[in-house]
Amino acid sequence: MSGDPRLPLAVVISGRGSNMAAIAQACASGRIAARIVRVIADRHGAGGIAVAHRLGLEVSVVAHADFASREAFEDALAATIDESGARLVVLAGFLRILSPQFARRYAGAMLNIHPALLPKFTGLHTHERALEAGESEHGASVHFVTGALDAGPVVLQAHVAVRQDDTAASLSARVQHEEHIIYPKVIGWIAAKRLRLVNDVVYFDDRPLSLPLIDAPGESSP
Numbered sequence: 001m002s003g004d005p006r007l008p009l010a011v012v013i014s015g016r017g018s019n020m021a022a023i024a025q026a027c028a029s030g031r032i033a034a035r036i037v038r039v040i041a042d043r044h045g046a047g048g049i050a051v052a053h054r055l056g057l058e059v060s061v062v063a064h065a066d067f068a069s070r071e072a073f074e075d076a077l078a079a080t081i082d083e084s085g086a087r088l089v090v091l092a093g094f095l096r097i098l099s100p101q102f103a104r105r106y107a108g109a110m111l112n113i114h115p116a117l118l119p120k121f122t123g124l125h126t127h128e129r130a131l132e133a134g135e136s137e138h139g140a141s142v143h144f145v146t147g148a149l150d151a152g153p154v155v156l157q158a159h160v161a162v163r164q165d166d167t168a169a170s171l172s173a174r175v176q177h178e179e180h181i182i183y184p185k186v187i188g189w190i191a192a193k194r195l196r197l198v199n200d201v202v203y204f205d206d207r208p209l210s211l212p213l214i215d216a217p218g219e220s221s222p
């Protein structure tokens with residue numbers, strides 16, 4: 001057993017890994033009492049693999065394409081997480097749907113970030129859909145993962161005003177900027193034992209959260 005008191009994280013990615021890099025930075029600076037013990041990519045070509053290597057992080061590739069079934073893939077993913085010693089699983093741009101069994105296995109110990117103000121716009125193409133719907137506000141949500149897609153209890157949201165001339169790309173860039181702030185913040189709260197999930201209820205500082213917390217812009221400490 002390591003004597004390191006910082007919360008060990010397994011960060012699971014499918015894409016370019018900008019959230020993973022923001023979390024790594026928050027860990028390295030000591031802003032949050034956590035450390036990444038493994039980055040796991042579900043695709044051999046994920047851009048975030050090179051980023052993780054550059055940051056000196058240990059990387060495993062558990063590629064969905066290498067397995068005959070979702071069950072076999074999830075077994076290998078769980079084995080890699082457990083062997084890493086992680087105590088919190090951080091889905092950071094992981095674009096696969098996990099089975100309810102997998103979610104239950106890590107109940108209260110798995111977070112996701114979603115680029116929308118949940119429960120609005122679950123699934124893909126959230127920025128395009130927010131623009132098409134004429135939303136005046138959009139944003140990102142950090143939530144505990146339960147069996148249902150993008151539907152676990154939301155902990156923290158960041159709101160972003162939609163501008164008249166926004167494209168999906170410009171809106172996405174501003175939402176991602178906020179993601180990089182709110183995701184480390186929530187992980188820091190769990191590491192500091194301020195946040196936990198009990199029977200699908202989120203407790204923050206020992207009080208049940210009935211609504212998601214809203215990130216206050218400009219507030220920098222987790």
Ligand code: GAR
Binds near residue numbers: 018095150
């Ligand atoms: C992030 O914007 C994240 O919210 C989104 O993927 C992006 C990954 O970016 N996740 C989802 O859509 C999950 N439903 P990153 O690889 O640069 O962190």
